[in-house]
Amino acid sequence: MKPLSDTYVEETRFGFWFLRSHTWQHHVLRVAINDLHGLFSDHLPCAPVILDAGCGQGKSFQYLHKTFAPQRLIGLDADPLSLEMSRAEAARQGIDIELIGSDCAQLDVPDDSVDILFCHQTFHHLVQQDRALAEFYRVLKPGGYLLFAESTEAYIDTWVIRWLFRHPMHVQKSAAQYLDMIRDQGFEFDAQNVSYPYLWWSRSKDFGLLERFGLRRPKPVGQREETLVNVVARKPLTGTPTC
Template identity: 65%
Template sequence: MTTAANPSSESTARAFVPETRFGNWFLKTYTWRHHVLRVAIEDLLRLSHGGIPAGPVVLDAGCGHGQSLPLLARYFSPSRLIGFDCFKPALVDAEAHARATGTHVELQAGDCSAIPLPDASCDVVFCHQTFHHLVYQEAALAEFYRVLKPGGLLCFAGSTEAYIRSWVIRLLFRHPMHVQRSAGGDLQMIREAGFAFDDKNVSYPYLWWSRAKDFGLLERLRLQRRPAFGEREETLVNVVARKPIA
């Protein structure tokens, strides 16, 4: 999902890498909703180990075209759902998905380095495939931490440098390349921002669409052995991290 820092300032060109036409089309597809979003949400719920509170206030940081909104409404049953993105044309599309949730959804335009919400106002920050679009990543994590209540959860799902730098992804999509990190690098940054998590709260999904060289075709044809964990460079990382209770 596309999100930027300082989108209204003169530094917009440096802060925001606009998505390609193909990328914006893909983010509206059934493949994105069912094989990417749904799978990630179900995995994050598993990694939370029952830690999602009843009727949470959920911030979707980088909601993009809004396909996540009905899924978050279904899986989290939030008392308040906020869709937040800097790309205003995407928020126009998100309005229809917000109506489809059957509940009230607030859509806000802005950037993740300056979220217009009070301190400790959210139970869950959902950040799905957004972080690698952000230029000011440390500032965004600080804002996620600030708006979460003590004990609140950051549900983070992102692609790693190994995926973002693959030739097919560089051909079809656009990202700020100088801020991309490995799975370990993302986890370290989240810890350094003050969040806490254990190994049980982390997964490294190995999904067909995340194998950018051949989308898993050689494995499906049994022409290549599926590499085991530790033998491959991870292309995805999911983590549910908690803001500690002081």
Template identity: 80%
Template sequence: MNYLSDHYVEETRFGLWFLRSRIWQHYVLRLAVNDLRGLFSEAPPADPVLLDAGCGQGKSFALLRQAFAPARLIGIDADPQSLTQSAEEASRQGMDVELIGSDCASLKLADASIDLLFCHQTFHHLVQQEQALAEFYRVLKPGGYLLFAESTEAYIDTWVIRWLFRHPMHVQKSAAQYLHMIRQQGFEFTAQNVSYPYLWWSRAKDFGLLEYLGVCKPKPFGQREETLVNVVARKPFEGTV
């Protein structure tokens, strides 16, 4: 496969299957989109230009339409096969989606052309994370929003995830490190714009099985290492940095 990035990390067969599964769509994507929608401090832009960075097989398109009603929806991915599947998904949903083959670290989009940038479970696949975040900042309009939802190193670096999926392990980060990186790039957000979902599938090591069986109790926030972090971060208006 001729990927559109020199740093692309090829997914496993299981991983590609999982991205088509109901678990992914119902328990991962749907919950993330709904959670991000609730993290805005004010109403999102009306009729936005929305970029899905790392759109994969396009399973997010219908959810993004429902949550944000974009006037224009763009999907970007570095895997040509995923783009083909995204086109098929858009057709099934009756949606007009612009699909671009591109590395997130070198987006083929104009400066200040995007209102909302959705990056869901993509960033931990990227080797050039700093460059990608700089590109996200560049293409967002002043006042535009980054919708960032990620699994952290505490989850990615577990034996079951390393066995079933493939990731660049040397770039994985904690929730605090991801938030620091986003703030250092120049994005603005407060605690109100951040959440740390503690979902069954994100429980490190056993997917929450021991908690479900009553063998142990879930650790409360502040006493556990977070495995998920969601944030809605805004690019400042010009002259406010």
């Protein structure tokens, strides 16, 4: 099926398979959503409208539904096959979902209509990152939240990931560059809204095997090149009701 974006970078067969695996669901998606949930400084929005930007095959829906209890859950992706699989996944989970075929750089979503925008491991696939971030800002309500979870260039630009997956390498960024980009767009966040997970699967060289066998001690934050960054960033508010 033809992608719904001229800049879409098609995933490898392995990558497409991996995105529906137990490892992806349990060790990547679930962990990221739990971590993002813990980065909120304020009460969660009550019965929010959630947009999953780059929903892929819909494996996030069950975790977003359980964690945030949305009144509306919208999945958006530029790959028609992924949207079909998202629809089937939502049906299996018994979750009401609205699906949109769209490029993140041109969201088919009204202004100020979303309480939470979830962007997990999507941004490093996007060629037009500045435009996408501007669109995220546009569709969020004042006081709405961007939940941003990304792998950084230090991880994406390794031989294993280059071999197994496909990404636009010229747009990859460090954790600091992603945070600067989000802040420059106008989002607000503090240090307590940011985390740098150092999970086994994200280790840039050996997937943490040397540390797991006690052959090397893990480096603390500030002494390593971060491979993951999670942030809960807020669009400046005019007040939103909370539970």
